[in-house]
Amino acid sequence: MSDQDVKDWISKQISGNDIVLFMKGTKSTPQCGFSMQVAQILNHLGVEYEDINVLEDMGVREGVKAFSNWPTIPQLYVKGEFVGGCDIVREMFQAGELQDMLKEKGIASNAETQTA
Amino acid sequence: MAMAATDIERLILERFPDAKIEIEDLAGDGDHYAASVVAEEFRGKSRVQQHQMVYDALKGNMGDVLHALALKTSAPQQ
Numbered sequence: 001m002s003d004q005d006v007k008d009w010i011s012k013q014i015s016g017n018d019i020v021l022f023m024k025g026t027k028s029t030p031q032c033g034f035s036m037q038v039a040q041i042l043n044h045l046g047v048e049y050e051d052i053n054v055l056e057d058m059g060v061r062e063g064v065k066a067f068s069n070w071p072t073i074p075q076l077y078v079k080g081e082f083v084g085g086c087d088i089v090r091e092m093f094q095a096g097e098l099q100d101m102l103k104e105k106g107i108a109s110n111a112e113t114q115t116a
Numbered sequence: 117m118a119m120a121a122t123d124i125e126r127l128i129l130e131r132f133p134d135a136k137i138e139i140e141d142l143a144g145d146g147d148h149y150a151a152s153v154v155a156e157e158f159r160g161k162s163r164v165q166q167h168q169m170v171y172d173a174l175k176g177n178m179g180d181v182l183h184a185l186a187l188k189t190s191a192p193q194q
Contacts, residue, residue, distance in 0.1 A: 034184070070164075071171050071179030087187050088163045 006063035014077045018107050019049035022064045023074040027051040034086035035074040041093045046110040047102065079105045118146025119182045124174065131173035132157055142186070150186040159191035
């Protein structure tokens, strides 16, 4: 794929799914500690999400870094918006901000049942 | 490929001269660090923007020479 094709493909994934996680490996078999941490948080919250294994395509792996001017993987997107990498997602989860964001954007998660 | 903590600190201070920086070498391999950066320039910026500012200060080393930098950023307490 050309750079433009990669960019178009990436934005299609991001706009076509409520939650997209660009990661190394898959949600069931992550292949990097940072990717695993974000996948575990999402699995714990019980949300539906599209996991994209950047190890399968170097073009996507590099393209997604340029896409959000973010130099590392994993990258989490919610409703088309770049949320962050491992540090930010973990910090938001621990502060309850990630749970609030999901609720605000109308995405069902376990968080509601836990806090109700 | 690795990066010295002093180089990370120097690059960040070049961009944020008044920043308070703490860097911890997590694995002793020059590739995995944790850093906290407190700088006035972060005030009013989102976490993503704050981290991007630090990555820009590292001039392309982040994700390349430097594999992992667990980052914590904030503006000084008022």
